[in-house]
Amino acid sequence: MESCTILPFSRSLSLLSRRPDRHEARPASSLFKRRSSHPARIRCHKMYVPGFGEASPEKKAANHLHKFFTYIAVRIVSAQLETYNREAYEELAEFLSRHSLNDGDKFCADLMRESSRHQSLALRILEVRSAYCKQDFEWDNLRRVASKVMDEANTRLMREYVLETSHAETERGK
Amino acid sequence: MESCTILPFSRSLSLLSRRPDRHEARPASSLFKRRSSHPARIRCHKMYVPGFGEASPEKKAANHLHKFFTYIAVRIVSAQLETYNREAYEELAEFLSRHSLNDGDKFCADLMRESSRHQSLALRILEVRSAYCKQDFEWDNLRRVASKVMDEANTRLMREYVLETSHAETERGK
Numbered sequence: 086m087e088s089c090t091i092l093p094f095s096r097s098l099s100l101l102s103r104r105p106d107r108h109e110a111r112p113a114s115s116l117f118k119r120r121s122s123h124p125a126r127i128r129c130h131k132m133y134v135p136g137f138g139e140a141s142p143e144k145k146a147a148n149h150l151h152k153f154f155t156y157i158a159v160r161i162v163s164a165q166l167e168t169y170n171r172e173a174y175e176e177l178a179e180f181l182s183r184h185s186l187n188d189g190d191k192f193c194a195d196l197m198r199e200s201s202r203h204q205s206l207a208l209r210i211l212e213v214r215s216a217y218c219k220q221d222f223e224w225d226n227l228r229r230v231a232s233k234v235m236d237e238a239n240t241r242l243m244r245e246y247v248l249e250t251s252h253a254e255t256e257r258g259k
Numbered sequence: 260m261e262s263c264t265i266l267p268f269s270r271s272l273s274l275l276s277r278r279p280d281r282h283e284a285r286p287a288s289s290l291f292k293r294r295s296s297h298p299a300r301i302r303c304h305k306m307y308v309p310g311f312g313e314a315s316p317e318k319k320a321a322n323h324l325h326k327f328f329t330y331i332a333v334r335i336v337s338a339q340l341e342t343y344n345r346e347a348y349e350e351l352a353e354f355l356s357r358h359s360l361n362d363g364d365k366f367c368a369d370l371m372r373e374s375s376r377h378q379s380l381a382l383r384i385l386e387v388r389s390a391y392c393k394q395d396f397e398w399d400n401l402r403r404v405a406s407k408v409m410d411e412a413n414t415r416l417m418r419e420y421v422l423e424t425s426h427a428e429t430e431r432g433k
Contacts, residue, residue, distance in 0.1 A: 135338040146324060232393055
């Protein structure tokens, strides 16, 4: 439980002119216990995430990824068609110009109902997005990359702030 | 490799009035090989995903999740503050009303520069989003939920289409 408050960039914090004082949010460990007024989360060893109602953060992220996979599948199918079936490729491109991909499921539903040829394309997109999600997408890599992106962003934000506030010209060369 | 084309809902396809014909995109396996004009992907056993330039789909998804984790961290810190530090809670809420959380990094950078008290809040948010990403977020669960969301969406889309086109009233009862 304690490990939640020991963070990889805590050393970098010492670069800053002052340590976070009492005004900051207390370490999450002190608030790990679930408040009785919130019925959702039972896992007491994790930080309480408010306001997600029925859906967990994982479900919310999965819904976002679902749209992303549809977008990827459309690109995959489009690239496949481009090489050997120009007619279908252009039909898909034309349909794409008229319909938003923001809601992937609605896009597929509309594509299915456009014509019998479009229906085949829609079925293919459903197949490809499922195969991509379950076989091709590198989930372990996603976790690694997300962790790396986090470290880099935190380090960059703090470095920029230190450089800006200290005006330490000597630091700029690093 | 062949498994990419054998999909869990292939049985459901037989419900439809016709099978996808030659007009559809060919099974991805026939296009697995990397085209020489695209220098990015080396893994030949996967579907070719075009148009991501330097960034892989995993990197793109990680960048989205990075923003999502910042959003979550702000909610966590805000909920923590609400219980024991109303002043800081209101300051954060006031800052939130003036700044968008769409770009999490920019939000944190601006928060750092607002005042020394806001700086402490920003550092806390950086800590929490890193801890959330590395410890609390359930990556395995994300994968499971994403797969489930995909299956349910594909089944639903096809069921709705079949019901709509066949006008099979008897099916509606199921």
